[in-house]
Each structure stands twice: as C-alpha cells, then as structure tokens.
Amino acid sequence: GAGVSQSPSNKVTEKGKDVELRCDPISGHTALYWYRQRLGQGLEFLIYFQGNSAPDKSGLPSDRFSAERTGESVSTLTIQRTQQEDSAVYLCASSDWSTSGGSTDTQYFGPGTRLTVL
Amino acid sequence: DAKTTQPNSMESNEEEPVHLPCNHSTISGTDYIHWYRQLPSQGPEYVIHGLTSNVNNRMASLAIAEDRKSSTLILHRATLRDAAVYYCILRDVYSGANNLFFGTGTRLTVIP
Numbered sequence: 001g002a003g004v005s006q007s008p009s010n011k012v013t014e015k016g017k018d019v020e021l022r023c024d025p026i027s028g029h030t031a032l033y034w035y036r037q038r039l040g041q042g043l044e045f046l047i048y049f050q051g052n053s054a055p056d057k058s059g060l061p062s063d064r065f066s067a068e069r070t071g072e073s074v075s076t077l078t079i080q081r082t083q084q085e086d087s088a089v090y091l092c093a094s095s096d097w098s099t100s101g102g103s104t105d106t107q108y109f110g111p112g113t114r115l116t117v118l
Numbered sequence: 119d120a121k122t123t124q125p126n127s128m129e130s131n132e133e134e135p136v137h138l139p140c141n142h143s144t145i146s147g148t149d150y151i152h153w154y155r156q157l158p159s160q161g162p163e164y165v166i167h168g169l170t171s172n173v174n175n176r177m178a179s180l181a182i183a184e185d186r187k188s189s190t191l192i193l194h195r196a197t198l199r200d201a202a203v204y205y206c207i208l209r210d211v212y213s214g215a216n217n218l219f220f221g222t223g224t225r226l227t228v229i230p
Contacts, residue, residue: 004161033217033218035217035218035220041222042205042220042221042222042223043162043218043220044220045217045218045219048217056217059217091161091162093161093162106164107154107162107164107218108163108164109160109161109162109163110161111160111161112160112161
C-alpha cells in the first residue's frame with residue numbers, strides 16, 4: 001500500500017519568507033510525527049499528534065514553528081520568517097499507535113522535504 | 119528515555135556477517151530496544167525491536183545481553199544495500215512521549 005508521502009520534495013526559499021511543508025500519513029495511522037535532520041546529524045523531534053489529543057509540541061525550536069493536523073489525515077508544518085539555520089531535511093512519520101502502544105509501535109517515515117533557506 | 123552509545127562507523131565486506139553494537143548501561147526495566155536504519159537520501163526505516171529475549175526477523179537479528187546493558191544488531195550477510203546509518207533507540211513503555219530519540223548512529227560501509 002501507499003507509504004508516507006511528503007511535499008514538496010525540495011524547497012528553496014529566501015530568508016524571512018514563510019514556508020509550508022505537507023505530510024500525508026499512511027491511511028488509518030493515528031499517530032503522526034515531525035522530525036528535523038540537519039546535514040550530517042541525527043533526527044530531532046519537533047511535534048507529535050495522536051488522535052484527537054492535544055499535540056506534543058515539546059520539540060518545536062521556536063514560536064516560528066507550528067503544525068496542524070486535520071483529524072487523522074494530512075498534516076502541515078509551517079515555518080514563519082525562515083532563517084538560514086532552518087535549512088534541513090524535514091521528515092514526517094506515522095504509526096498505528098493504537099494497536100501496540102507507544103513503546104513498540106513502528107514508525108513509517110516519508111522521504112522528507114529538503115528545505116534550503118538562502 | 120535512556121541514552122545509547124554506538125560507534126561512529128563500521129566497515130564490512132559484502133556477504134559477510136555484521137555485528138553492530140549498542141551500549142545502554144542506564145537502561146530501565148521498561149525500556150524497549152529499537153533499531154532503525156537510514157539509507158542514503160531516505161527517511162529512516164524500522165529494522166527490529168526487543169525487550170529481553172533475542173529476536174529474529176527477515177531483516178536482522180537482535181541479541182540482547184543478559185543484563186540488558188548492551189545489545190547487538192546482526193546482519194547475517196551484508197549486501198551493498200545494507201550500507202546505511204543504523205540507530206539504536208530506547209523507548210520507555212510508560213513514557214508519555216512517543217517520539218524516537220535518534221543519536222548519531224553507526225554509519226555502516228559495505229565493501230564489495
């Protein structure tokens with residue numbers, strides 16, 4: 001079946017502009033995650049959605065970052081007034097958390113959006 | 119979640135077994151051990167996970183030390199496609215946070 005998809009695959013923007021990144025999770029997956037990966041580094045957690053619960057925003061680096069999710073479907077990560085330090089690959093993952101609980105659920109990752117801020 | 123320590127890089131010859139170590143000396147009794155890998159220019163993918171007993175699946179085997187302070191991911195026959203960064207991650211069954219904490223992982227190079 002279809003995996004996690006993300007769009008755009010690449011985004012080049014100028015410093016100070018706003019950008020929106022989209023994630024389409026696997027159908028039926030209740031949990032959705034956003035991560036950021038800077039060049040040559042590991043993934044940093046940004047935000048987590050689980051069903052209708054309030055999202056876990058503990059990883060968002062500043063108030064310029066926000067994310068929304070409509071029900072258990074598409075999510076959008078928005079970065080306002082982009083800075084060069086925001087340049088990274090933004091990865092989205094989804095999981096069927098409800099069947100196994102948080103400790104063992106498998107997260108399925110999309111291919112990421114490569115953001116370059118000039 | 120408790121911290122893990124992995125070597126920065128390892129090399130293996132193609133078609134030979136690979137043992138990727140992970141130390142987690144502060145692991146708690148409720149931490150599961152997960153392994154993910156990230157192929158070049160792709161998002162991470164799940165490999166295997168376990169709690170106390172050794173685990174096998176079609177991709178790999180996971181050997182967990184008796185005291186659970188270390189574990190080893192075993193690729194039985196490395197192929198060129200296995201060249202990736204391998205991440206060892208601990209997840210607490212009682213943790214309210216479900217995100218994965220990725221360290222820097224081990225970069226595996228497979229030599230033809």
